[in-house]
Amino acid sequence: MNKKVYLSVLGVLLLLSALGGIKFLQINRMIAQGKEFAPPPTVVTAAPARAIEWEQRLTAVGSLEAVQGVTVTAELSGKVVQIAFEPGAHVEAGDLLVQQDISSERAQLRADEAALALRKANYERARELLAQKVVTQAAFDQALAEYKQAQAAIENIKSIIAKKTIRAPFSGRLGIRLVNLGQILDAGEPIVSLQALDPIFVNFSLPQDRLTRIQPGLPVRIATDALSGEVIEGQITAINPQVEAATRNIRIQATVANHEERLRPGMFATVEVILPDARPVLAIPATAVLYAPYSDSVFVVVSKDDGLILRQQFVTLGEKRGDFIAVASGLEVGETVVSTGVFKLRNGMPVTVDNTLAPDFKLTPRPDNA
16 A cells, blocks of 8 residues: 555656656747847838038017008097098098088188288289389388288188198008097097008017127018918118117117008017028937937937947037927938937837838928917
């Protein structure tokens, strides 16, 4: 009996040993396969570092101002008997805006015209009689003076009528009506705003150290949130001869076309002055940079015998424009860098380049939903 138990235990031990050996061989084989396994290359998008020229520009914040803009007011007091304009309408220079009551002036004009006719006849009669030596020189001088006084009286009453007939001083766009029919206007009381909107001025300031780089005629670009990202071009037309003592800035004025009158006086605008000299830079997509507190870096795609791998390269960055950023040092012209998704990469990683879905990088991006 003891011999049978012993043989049974021995058989179980041999079976366990065989199973352990088989498992050991399987594990060793799996470890060897794991060491030999190479992950497939990561698919990336890439772009070359390009040497390009960037235009030099000065940026500022400006405000729009009408080339001509006034609030039309009454010169003399009087009752409004006619309003000849529609609020918001475009008017030409000389168009009638408001007519004040001039009934008494017209009556006075007819009386003055009759008096002028009489004084003129007396003057001409005195001139004939003076030639015949019938009247004295003093009588002729008196007739002449009365004739000129009658002329002056008519000119005066016509001037009053003209001042009460309020017309547009220049062509432009009217604002909101501020008077009503039958209202008694006092001298200086506002009637309506009139603004000449095409072209329109843009006023902005630059530091005094930029004065030597700007001159009349330089092109400018104007952008405002009212135009949904659209840029309008113009040029510098005036530079203030005096630097502001409080800010040490110099005031500059540019003129831009405004045919559709979408720009209005008082609007905020960003201004870019385009300088005539361009600056060469080494540019890469801004999304190619891995930003870090210790240093910024990019992943350069380099060739090896068995394919492409990544080399992390630390760089010094410069100005950013649009979708691109300038590299001051760390890269050479023509080196290819990973353009997107750099946060998930590491040094030495094998990659393959596929730009099928690569973004279209631009210096002046204009998103559809901007």
